[in-house]
Amino acid sequence: MIEKSKKNNTIQYKHGVYIAQGSSAVGPKEGAGPIGKSFDKVYTTIHGGEETWENFECKLQLDAVTTVMKKNMMTADDFGFILGGDLLNQIMITNFTAKELEIPYLGLYNACATMAEAMVIGGMLIDGAYADNLLVVASSHNATSERQYRNPTELGAQRPQTAQWTVTGAGAMILSTTPSDIKITAATIGKVRDFGVKDPNQMGAAMAPAVFSTIKDHFKNTNTSVCDYDLILSGDLGYHGHKILLALFQGEGFEVGAQIQDSGIWIYHSKQDVHSGGSGAGCSAAVWASYLLSEIRKGKYKKILLAGSGALLSPTSLQQGNSIPAICHVVSLINQEVGSVL
Amino acid sequence: MIEKSKKNNTIQYKHGVYIAQGSSAVGPKEGAGPIGKSFDKVYTTIHGGEETWENFECKLQLDAVTTVMKKNMMTADDFGFILGGDLLNQIMITNFTAKELEIPYLGLYNACATMAEAMVIGGMLIDGAYADNLLVVASSHNATSERQYRNPTELGAQRPQTAQWTVTGAGAMILSTTPSDIKITAATIGKVRDFGVKDPNQMGAAMAPAVFSTIKDHFKNTNTSVCDYDLILSGDLGYHGHKILLALFQGEGFEVGAQIQDSGIWIYHSKQDVHSGGSGAGCSAAVWASYLLSEIRKGKYKKILLAGSGALLSPTSLQQGNSIPAICHVVSLINQEVGSVL
Numbered sequence: 105m106i107e108k109s110k111k112n113n114t115i116q117y118k119h120g121v122y123i124a125q126g127s128s129a130v131g132p133k134e135g136a137g138p139i140g141k142s143f144d145k146v147y148t149t150i151h152g153g154e155e156t157w158e159n160f161e162c163k164l165q166l167d168a169v170t171t172v173m174k175k176n177m178m179t180a181d182d183f184g185f186i187l188g189g190d191l192l193n194q195i196m197i198t199n200f201t202a203k204e205l206e207i208p209y210l211g212l213y214n215a216c217a218t219m220a221e222a223m224v225i226g227g228m229l230i231d232g233a234y235a236d237n238l239l240v241v242a243s244s245h246n247a248t249s250e251r252q253y254r255n256p257t258e259l260g261a262q263r264p265q266t267a268q269w270t271v272t273g274a275g276a277m278i279l280s281t282t283p284s285d286i287k288i289t290a291a292t293i294g295k296v297r298d299f300g301v302k303d304p305n306q307m308g309a310a311m312a313p314a315v316f317s318t319i320k321d322h323f324k325n326t327n328t329s330v331c332d333y334d335l336i337l338s339g340d341l342g343y344h345g346h347k348i349l350l351a352l353f354q355g356e357g358f359e360v361g362a363q364i365q366d367s368g369i370w371i372y373h374s375k376q377d378v379h380s381g382g383s384g385a386g387c388s389a390a391v392w393a394s395y396l397l398s399e400i401r402k403g404k405y406k407k408i409l410l411a412g413s414g415a416l417l418s419p420t421s422l423q424q425g426n427s428i429p430a431i432c433h434v435v436s437l438i439n440q441e442v443g444s445v446l
Numbered sequence: 447m448i449e450k451s452k453k454n455n456t457i458q459y460k461h462g463v464y465i466a467q468g469s470s471a472v473g474p475k476e477g478a479g480p481i482g483k484s485f486d487k488v489y490t491t492i493h494g495g496e497e498t499w500e501n502f503e504c505k506l507q508l509d510a511v512t513t514v515m516k517k518n519m520m521t522a523d524d525f526g527f528i529l530g531g532d533l534l535n536q537i538m539i540t541n542f543t544a545k546e547l548e549i550p551y552l553g554l555y556n557a558c559a560t561m562a563e564a565m566v567i568g569g570m571l572i573d574g575a576y577a578d579n580l581l582v583v584a585s586s587h588n589a590t591s592e593r594q595y596r597n598p599t600e601l602g603a604q605r606p607q608t609a610q611w612t613v614t615g616a617g618a619m620i621l622s623t624t625p626s627d628i629k630i631t632a633a634t635i636g637k638v639r640d641f642g643v644k645d646p647n648q649m650g651a652a653m654a655p656a657v658f659s660t661i662k663d664h665f666k667n668t669n670t671s672v673c674d675y676d677l678i679l680s681g682d683l684g685y686h687g688h689k690i691l692l693a694l695f696q697g698e699g700f701e702v703g704a705q706i707q708d709s710g711i712w713i714y715h716s717k718q719d720v721h722s723g724g725s726g727a728g729c730s731a732a733v734w735a736s737y738l739l740s741e742i743r744k745g746k747y748k749k750i751l752l753a754g755s756g757a758l759l760s761p762t763s764l765q766q767g768n769s770i771p772a773i774c775h776v777v778s779l780i781n782q783e784v785g786s787v788l
Contacts, residue, residue: 113526113550115576156766184455185635193535195555196760203638203771208455210563210635211758211773213537213555221552228570234457252762293527293552296545416553418538420594424498429545431553 114292114325115224117231121288123437124237124278126393127172129164131246131272134382134390137372142395143273144171150247150272158196161245161274164386165190165201168276168393169241176278180205183278184235187226189218190243191270191385192252197243207239216311216339217294218242219275219389220412220433224291226279227435236281243274244384253417254304267305268342268368268383269376275389277397283440286400290326290436294318296416298429304417307383307428308345308368311413314430315341316352319411322434330358334405337396339388339413339432340368342381367391388412400439408437456634456667457566459573463630465779466579466620467517468735471509473588473614476724476732479714484737485615486513492589492614500538503587503616506728507532507543510618510735511583518620522547525620526577529568531560532585533612533727534594539585549581558653558681559636560584561617561731562754562775566633568621569777578623585616586726595759596646609647610684610710610725611718617731619739625782628742632668632778636660638758640771646759649725649770650687650710653755656772657683658694661753664776672700676747679738681730681755681774682710684723709733730754742781750779 128143135146145167152160169186173179186205189212190197202209214221222240229235247257249270255261279288297317301310315338323329330336330353341349346366353360367388368381392410399405413432422428470485477488487509494502511528515521528547531554532539544551556563564582571577589599591612597603621630639656657680665671672678672695683691688708695702709730710723734752741747755774764770 112576115571115574118574158762158766189555192760193762194557194758194760196758196763199638199758199760199771199773200763200768202773203640206637208635208637209556209773210554210567211556212553213531214551214553215536225552225567225570228567228574228576229457232457232460232570232574234454234570293550295548295550296541298545416536416538416541418534418536418541420500420535421538421542424500426542429541431541431544431551 112325113321114290116290117227117288119231120281120283121227121230122280122282122284123286124280124284125172125175126277126397127168127175128273128275128390128394129167130390133376134271134273134371137376139370139395142398143390144394157245157247161197161243161248162200164274165197165241165243166204168274169201169239172276172278180207183207183237183239185229185238187212187222188241189213191249201241214431215414215416216383216385216388217412217414217431217433218385219392220410220435223435224293224433227288227291230279230281233281238279239276240279241276242385242389244270244386246270246272249384253419263379264305265379266344268307268380269378270384271371271382271387271390273386273390275393277393285440287438287440288435289438292318292322292325292434294432296429296431298427300427302427304422307415308342308380309348310415310428311430312341312345312348312352314432315349315411315413318432318434330360333407333409334363336364336409338366338411340383341366341413342368342383344380406439410435454667455663456632458632459569459630461573462623462625463569463572464622464624464626465628466622466626467514468619468739469510469514469517470615470617470732470736471506472732475718476613476615476713479718481712481737484740485732486736499587499589503539503585503590504542506616507539507583507585508546510616511543511581514618514620522549525549525579525581527571527580529554529564530583531555533591543583556773557756557758558725558727558730559754559756559773559775560727562752562777565777566635566775569630569633572621572623575623580621581618582621583618584727584731586612586728588612588614591726595761605721606647607721608686610649610722611720612726613713613724613729613732615728615732617735619735627782629780629782630777631780634660634664634667634776636774638771638773640769642769644769649757650684650722651690652757652770653772654683654687654690654694656774657691657753657755660774660776672702675749675751676705678706678751680708680753682725683708683755684710684725686722748781752777
């Protein structure tokens, strides 16, 4: 008989997991947004000179990965593993990145929570000293996603105001055993939550309860609360989902303030006609790997909670009458230069 | 500057990772095969009384998971995490299993190598004592897969002799910190390999070089060779892929014998009109979680190498002219009752 024991879905990294560096590549709309200057590479078209949108998404991932390697004067040979995923069926983009780099590969799929998932599992590989350095990567492309998940572009379907705009972009980070100023201290693996949302243009509403659930688990398991963080940054709830998250916090008596932010709101100007903000696995990946890391290094944030949120939207399942399950994984960071060790 | 170091894609579990129990549920063709009696549940139709094939695949996964829990007198509350995946877009089946069970979830996609991938990552969670018990699960369904990857069933397309038959089945295992007779000692994470195969009815040929590559890495990193194992069991190369694997071994001077076997060959009689044998994420999952564990416990095998092989076939990518990349992850087991500790 095997032993039963108390469960705890939070991983407390014991030996030190550090983010050495991050990098990103995005499309024109993202480059024109409020944090556009923080991205390492900005393309001026949504096909980036490639024959297919999918090939361009491949290019974005490779750009993000090769740039982050160059920043550290490293090559593919210096990495033990690559972990990541994207929104396309069979995570085809990431499979090709892993093929190109010839680095041992773990393919992941938790929709827009994939970068967070890669950081959680990559953190374990680093913490266990199974690798000194590894890569985490995620991407999305507006046109590859819309075609697959919603409507063919040619249809010119009108989007409701609750719809989010799938980010064209990729982000990659190096996780390392070598101490740096940004340390991953803990991570919480979330449960799938499903509150019956059946509208693929309501991703924020589908994801917000999952985000709230995993953040609460993280608070409980690490004995912290909202006030213990300078920034609680969700993956991509967008305006509507963010409002729901704030309401959920308030509904259970949490004091919420300006520290609760959303990557999908950060990435676009409201005047960019993106309706409820950004989304997509490339949204959190690009924002976190570029803008966020640079703001942390500037000393703006000391204790950060990242909540990667994913709507596990399957067109087949939706057509068969099912609702959209969602998930969220949480990653806790500290800026060692200015913060105290949690 | 972060440190560069020698890489090693093998994880040596330090504190003990054990397979407590396994369970499976399959369709009629699998039940009629040579190892049919070893499966815990055999359905008599390929829709299992459900309205959609996808719903039946969900049922198969839930059957496998709930049966393995019952065998250990455990409930979902006793598990820290669930890790797994399937072949459907957005791994929709596993998302619903995780939703139903409300266990913290990591969604994985490495095609038919998904069960091996879940064992590799689950092994780290157990080895790091982040959970005392967790579930790994994978599945496939012949009809859900054929429709998505190849031809609609209604087309009645003829299959060439190299085609494999996607298994209708699911397998689940409990990984635990509690010592049992079957111990996972090490695992090797593979690289993506692509030898230019563009025919979705040639999965064995696409996968064999990936299997050979990761097994060689494992040999090198653990200082072992073919003769150190009683069984080297690939996920699902089928007859054609298995022949290619043997030729690759022989080509590099390895002595090969009857210890090199394939799960896709084990699962069906050659007279069952399955052509090159079984495949699918549910093939290795069901065979390993039932027949293999029982044979190990009978003392037939002492030192086992499992090579989960996956063809990362994307219909979109294929239509755009790309070839089919493949991957393989290797997991090393010992039977503690009869074997010496590797």
